[in-house]
Amino acid sequence: MKYKLTVNNQTYEVEIENINARPVVVTVDGQRFEIMPGDDEQAGDGKEAGAGGESKPVGQNRVEAANPAAQGNRILAAPLPGTVVEIFIKPGEQVEAGQVVMIIEAMKMKNSIRSVYSGAVDRVLVSAGQSVAHKQALIHFAE
Numbered sequence: 010m011k012y013k014l015t016v017n018n019q020t021y022e023v024e025i026e027n028i029n030a031r032p033v034v035v036t037v038d039g040q041r042f043e044i045m046p047g048d049d050e051q052a053g054d055g056k057e058a059g060a061g062g063e064s065k066p067v068g069q070n071r072v073e074a075a076n077p078a079a080q081g082n083r084i085l086a087a088p089l090p091g092t093v094v095e096i097f098i099k100p101g102e103q104v105e106a107g108q109v110v111m112i113i114e115a116m117k118m119k120n121s122i123r124s125v126y127s128g129a130v131d132r133v134l135v136s137a138g139q140s141v142a143h144k145q146a147l148i149h150f151a152e
Contacts, residue, residue, distance in 0.1 A: 027090075027142060034144065083126050083150035087141045091115030096137055098148070102130050110148060113141065126150045 012023045024036040032043040091113040098110045109121045129151040135141055 026144070083128065083152060084146045085110065085122070085124055085126065085148040085150070087113065087143060087145045087147055088122065089113065089115050089120065090143045091120065091141060093135050093137050093139050093141060093147075094119060096133060096135070098130050098133065100130050100132055104128065104130055104150070111135075122147070124148070 010025055012025070014021050014023050021037055026034040026036075032045045035042045035044055092115075094112040094114045096111045098104055104110060104124045104127065106124055106127045108124050110124050111122045113120050113122055130148060131151040132149040134146050134149060141147065
């Protein structure tokens with residue numbers, strides 16, 4: 010959803026991809042941010058955005074980039090929201106582009122997630138049974 014917000018007499022164009030996803034991916038005047046809301050934040054409490062949580066521009070000390078390709082990170086992101094059912098790879102393993110690396114169930118359908126990269130798996134960022142959001146980082150590949 011797109012919004013126009015005015016803070017201290019300055020207007021910003023803000024787009025929130027999915028308010029229920031964690032982290033929340035927000036674009037402010039063309040720059041993407043990931044915000045991890047804190048438990049103490051309440052809508053309309055007068056705090057600045059992200060005041061109770063963590064907010065970092067995408068690609069700055071964060072593996073879970075919202076648009077990994079734009080940042081040069083070799084990260085496989087979830088193509089759809091769902092629940093990770095099975096993971097077929099481990100850190101250190103070699104993967105070929107097109108290889109099925111995990112299964113994500115969405116709306117009672119099992120979806121094979123294929124790697125878009127060839128190379129060594131650096132980290133698996135999710136586990137079986139975990140719910141994932143659209144574009145959430147799943148696997149980080151070694152450079």
